[in-house]
Amino acid sequence: MARKDLLKNLMDAAPSDAPRAAMPPRSAKGAIGAVSQSIAELRDRALIEVPVDLIDDAGLKDRLDEDDGIAELAASIRDYGQQVPVLLRHSPNTEGRYEIVYGRRRVAAMKTLGRPVKAMVRELNTRDLIVTQGQENAARKDLSFIEKANFAAQMVAQGFDRKVVCDALHIDKTVISRMLSVVEALPEGLIPAIGAAPSVGRDRWLALAERAKGRDGAELRAMVQGATSDARFAAVFAGTAPKKPAKATTASPAPLRGADGAALGEAKPSAKGAQIKLTDPEFSGWLVENIEEIHRLFLKKRGE
Structure with missing residues (x-):
């Protein structure tokens, strides 16, 4: 059989109405199996256009500020076209529909424009979908610390062990543990209320988690104010x-008077003693000259 006929038979083996990018690899061995596998891989990398109303959300929520920048992205796509394809999988529940693996913002932007979405389609089970989504997130520089931490927490809640979470996000166990400690320490609803906070890094989120210990969730959520997520954080x-300790109140100066009732000055008490200010220069000079004798009388009176 000529090579071109072999390739034609392999390409024609699939039903004509099946999307090209979705064809599973044929189960075959030898040269025919290798060619079939190569064709299937080419189909996986091929781009198709999918009507936006056939695309459903799937996987875990990776962005906290979902609507942020969608209008700007839509304007850019309107002017320059969709330069980067999204990744979809066939819906496991509804024939003819697709689910987003990654590229949610691009799909949302195309929805506002009413245009079909350029996409690659892969056959993924739910586990592979979430891991692929996590790997895509790990490579993106625009996701904030708390968005990645929130994604990691969702993976753990879905039953993925720490190793899979680490592999998906390309982060070591120590960083994952810190991420999860932040999400676990903060009361439910606080992180979505604050948002992505792109300018806030790991250390400040860890500090907030420490401050939030023992605090009422409603009290913390009531503190969320501001037009941007950075301002709300x-x-x-x-x-x-932490509240600063109140300063000790300073006692008012006490007046000092002589035997005849005349004003001699004032004494200002403090924790370390007293500050004496004399207004009679002659008496202040005499006091300095006789301070030793005065102190001796004080000790005698005290019994020393």
């Missing part, structure tokens, strides 16, 4: 700052 961070 700053408001909660300031609201949970």
Whole structure:
């Protein structure tokens, strides 16, 4: 059989109505199996256009500020086209529909434009979908610390062990543990209320988690104020700052009077003693000259 006929038979083996990018590899051995596998891999990398109303959400929530920048992204795509494809899988529940693996913002932008989405389609089970989504997130520089921490916490909640979470996000166990400690320490609803806080790094989130220990969740959520997520974080961070100890009240100066009732000055008590201010220069000079004798009388009176 000529090579071109072999390739034609392999390509024609699939039903004509099946999406090209979705074809599973044929189960075959030898040269035919290798060619079939190569064709399947090419289909996996091929781009198709999918009507946006056939695409459903899937996987875990990776962004906290979902609507942030969608209008700007849509304007850019309108002017320059969709430069980067999204990754989809066939819906396991509904024939003819697709689910997003990654590229949610691009799909949302295309929805506002009413245009079909350029996409690659892969056959993924739910586990592989979430791991692939995590690997994509690990490579993105625009996801904030708390968004990655929130994604890791969702993976753990789905039953993935720490090793899989680490592999998916390309982060070691120590960092994952710190991420999870932040999410676990903060009351439910606080992180979504604050948002992505892109300018806030790991150390400040860890500090907020420490400050939030033992605090009422409703009290913390009430502190969330501000037009941006960075401002909202700053408001909660300031609201949970340790209170400074109140300064000791300073006693008012006490007047000093002589035997005849005349004013001699004033004494200002303090924790370390007293500050004496004399207004009679002659008496103040005499006091300095006789301070030793005066102190001797004090000791005698005290019994020393």
